Amino acid sequence: xxxxxxxxxxxxxxxxxxxxxxxxxxxxxxxxxxxxxxxxxxxxxxxxxxxxxxxxxxxxxxxxxxxxxxxxxxxxxxxxxxxxxxxxxxxxxxx
Amino acid sequence: xxxxxxxxxxxxxxxxxxxxxxxxxxxxxxxxxxxxxxxxxxxxxxxxxxxxxxxxxxxxxxxxxxxxxxxxxxxxxxxxxxxxxxxxxxxxxxxxxxxxxxxxxxxxxxxxxxxxxxxxxxxxxxxxxxxxxxxxxxxxxxxxxxxxxxxxxxxxxxxxxxxxxxxxxxxxxxxxxxxxxxxxxxxxxxxxxxxxxxxxxxxxxxxxxxxxxxxxxxxxxxxxxxxxxxxxxxxxxxxxxxxxxxxxxxxxxxxxxxxxxxxxxxxxxxxxxxxxxxxxxxxxxxxxxxxxxxxxxxxxxxxxxxxxxxxxxxxxxxxxxxxxxxxxxxxxxxxxxxxxxxxxxxxxxxxxxxxxxxxxxxxxxxxxxxxxxxxxxxxxxxxxxxxxxxxxxxxxxxxxxxxxxxxxxxxxxxxxxxxxxxxxxxxxxxxxxxxxxxxxxxxxxxxxxxxxxxxxxxxxxxxxxxxxxxxxxxxxxxxxxxxxxxxxxxx
Numbered sequence: 001x002x003x004x005x006x007x008x009x010x011x012x013x014x015x016x017x018x019x020x021x022x023x024x025x026x027x028x029x030x031x032x033x034x035x036x037x038x039x040x041x042x043x044x045x046x047x048x049x050x051x052x053x054x055x056x057x058x059x060x061x062x063x064x065x066x067x068x069x070x071x072x073x074x075x076x077x078x079x080x081x082x083x084x085x086x087x088x089x090x091x092x093x094x095x
Numbered sequence: 096x097x098x099x100x101x102x103x104x105x106x107x108x109x110x111x112x113x114x115x116x117x118x119x120x121x122x123x124x125x126x127x128x129x130x131x132x133x134x135x136x137x138x139x140x141x142x143x144x145x146x147x148x149x150x151x152x153x154x155x156x157x158x159x160x161x162x163x164x165x166x167x168x169x170x171x172x173x174x175x176x177x178x179x180x181x182x183x184x185x186x187x188x189x190x191x192x193x194x195x196x197x198x199x200x201x202x203x204x205x206x207x208x209x210x211x212x213x214x215x216x217x218x219x220x221x222x223x224x225x226x227x228x229x230x231x232x233x234x235x236x237x238x239x240x241x242x243x244x245x246x247x248x249x250x251x252x253x254x255x256x257x258x259x260x261x262x263x264x265x266x267x268x269x270x271x272x273x274x275x276x277x278x279x280x281x282x283x284x285x286x287x288x289x290x291x292x293x294x295x296x297x298x299x300x301x302x303x304x305x306x307x308x309x310x311x312x313x314x315x316x317x318x319x320x321x322x323x324x325x326x327x328x329x330x331x332x333x334x335x336x337x338x339x340x341x342x343x344x345x346x347x348x349x350x351x352x353x354x355x356x357x358x359x360x361x362x363x364x365x366x367x368x369x370x371x372x373x374x375x376x377x378x379x380x381x382x383x384x385x386x387x388x389x390x391x392x393x394x395x396x397x398x399x400x401x402x403x404x405x406x407x408x409x410x411x412x413x414x415x416x417x418x419x420x421x422x423x424x425x426x427x428x429x430x431x432x433x434x435x436x437x438x439x440x441x442x443x444x445x446x447x448x449x450x451x452x453x454x455x456x457x458x459x460x461x462x463x464x465x466x467x468x469x470x471x472x473x474x475x476x477x478x479x480x481x482x483x484x485x486x487x488x489x490x491x492x493x494x495x496x497x498x499x500x501x502x503x504x505x506x507x508x509x510x511x512x513x514x515x516x517x518x519x520x521x522x523x524x525x526x527x528x529x530x531x532x533x534x535x536x537x538x539x540x541x542x543x544x545x546x547x548x549x550x551x552x553x554x555x556x557x558x559x560x561x562x563x564x565x566x567x568x569x570x571x572x573x574x575x576x577x578x579x580x581x582x583x584x585x586x
Contacts, residue, residue, distance in 0.1 A: 007465075011465050011468065014468065015460050016424075016444040017445060017457055017460065017461065018449040027457075031458065033520050034412060034519060035465075037409055038413055038475065039409075040406065040409045041409050041410065041475075043406075044403070044481075044482050044485065049481040049482075049484050049485060050484060051480030052480050052481070052483045054341065056296065056297050056561055056562075063337065072200070075201075079197055079430070079431035080430055081429070081431075081432075081433075088429050088430055090443065091438065091443055
């Protein structure tokens with residue numbers, strides 16, 4: 001499987017990355033090397049194997065459905081690049 | 096190379112602990128010795144941030160506690176913290192431009208445990224950006240230099256991603272350090288720098304407050320001067336934490352007690368698949384020597400097979416980027432970290448992420464996004480999860496026959512920074528012997544055991560069953576005693 005530049009542009013948009021034309025060809029080469037390496041996995045017969053998402057965690061722990069944290073507005077805003085009225089400021093989204 | 100000649104910085108954690116408790120030295124003296132050594136070795140670039148004032152303040156508190164006989168397990172002992180651990184009010188960057196200036200409003204569980212045990216933090220150590228790398232050359236804050244030198248005198252990599260922690264412990268810029276290991280990021284730099292590195296069982300240490308790379312693989316662990324120190328550190332770092340749903344409620348044993356138990360009667364597996372084509376002679380010989388040392392101490396050596404070993408790296412390079420692409424979605428330029436303005440919100444996201452992430456991180460985010468995208472999920476992601484199961488099963492079967500597995504840690508010694516491979520896949524091969532343990536969630540210990548032809552440190556790796564770090568400490572201590580490896584500071 002090889003990726004063409006159009007596909008890479010589409011993935012980059014999904015990942016919210018901007019790939020300029022000058023970086024495109026080296027990125028394309030690198031990604032295709034990696035995918036070619038990954039393609040080895042097709043040699044392995046896995047039709048009867050259950051996928052494994054994690055280890056050593058037979059079941060997810062449950063906790064009581066209660067609020068146990070909160071009221072930390074100031075701490076949450078502390079590192080924000082731009083704040084107004086206790087809210088994060090972003091460019092206008094709705095016309 | 097500036098040598099900071101000072102007996103204090105040559106002590107192990109256990110020796111320093113004893114010297115403090117017997118009032119032979121004070122924590123302030125010890126901390127000042129380390130701060131002096133750090134100041135003389137800035138060319139190694141081991142630290143992103145030095146916290147000298149905070150360290151001295153903590154050291155004074157520790158001296159008061161020591162005087163009152165209220166010492167905690169690591170009272171007054173100066174440590175380095177990998178810059179992947181969130182430390183309250185102290186900049187945490189993960190080696191990335193995108194987190195420059197970020198001061199976490201909370202403390203990671205592991206560093207909280209270490210602070211509560213009385214240790215003194217000297218600063219935050221350099222690392223590959225978001226822990227993605229094996230040579231510490233992807234950090235936004237510059238390369239880390241290995242204190243070891245080859246005969247040609249070139250600057251060598253300390254390995255990565257915990258390269259700053261490894262260089263700091265090796266060069267005497269910290270008594271011990273924390274690292275994290277997603278595919279070998281504790282064990283590989285430990286081997287390259289001639290120190291001990293332990294990746295505990297997945298779930299042993301809480302991941303809460305550690306900047307996430309690949310959540311199903313990431314695990315924190317100690318990087319130390321010797322095996323005993325690793326046991327002492329792990330005992331404090333490990334804990335059950337309700338804030339990490341994958342953290343284990345298994346009892347944390349007194350690891351130090353295991354050390355001197357020896358290996359008599361232990362069955363040691365030698366996996367034939369770890370003999371890689373083109374593996375250097377000196378590494379093959381060291382591996383044989385390691386098996387011989389364990390045999391002489393009473394262990395039985397058994398050849399075993401881990402048939403899916405060769406698929407570990409390709410599996411890792413699907414799963415780790417997939418998890419990373421999802422974990423790194425949070426860096427958006429809105430709530431914390433770098434913001435590069437844009438006309439629209441999407442522009443702001445793209446500008447911030449393109450400028451804030453380095454090339455290796457962007458490569459992995461793109462691969463991860465691709466393997467998770469509609470139409471490719473089954474072919475890549477699900478396939479890799481299935482092969483992961485087969486790799487884990489290989490180990491389950493092997494541990495029915497043997498108690499511990501012995502392998503080399505890395506397929507080569509440290510390489511020069513200007514010899515770094517240009518093909519990312521060649522760079523990934525550094526982790527070929529360490530990645531399987533992450534996929535299977537097993538504990539792995541790297542012990543410095545000998546020198547390469549060029550006079551550089553080489554490590555031997557021990558792998559154990561889940562939650563049996565004790566067997567690693569037992570076998571690791573035997574290797575350490577037999578190898579009598581001289582560290583950088585002892586040379």
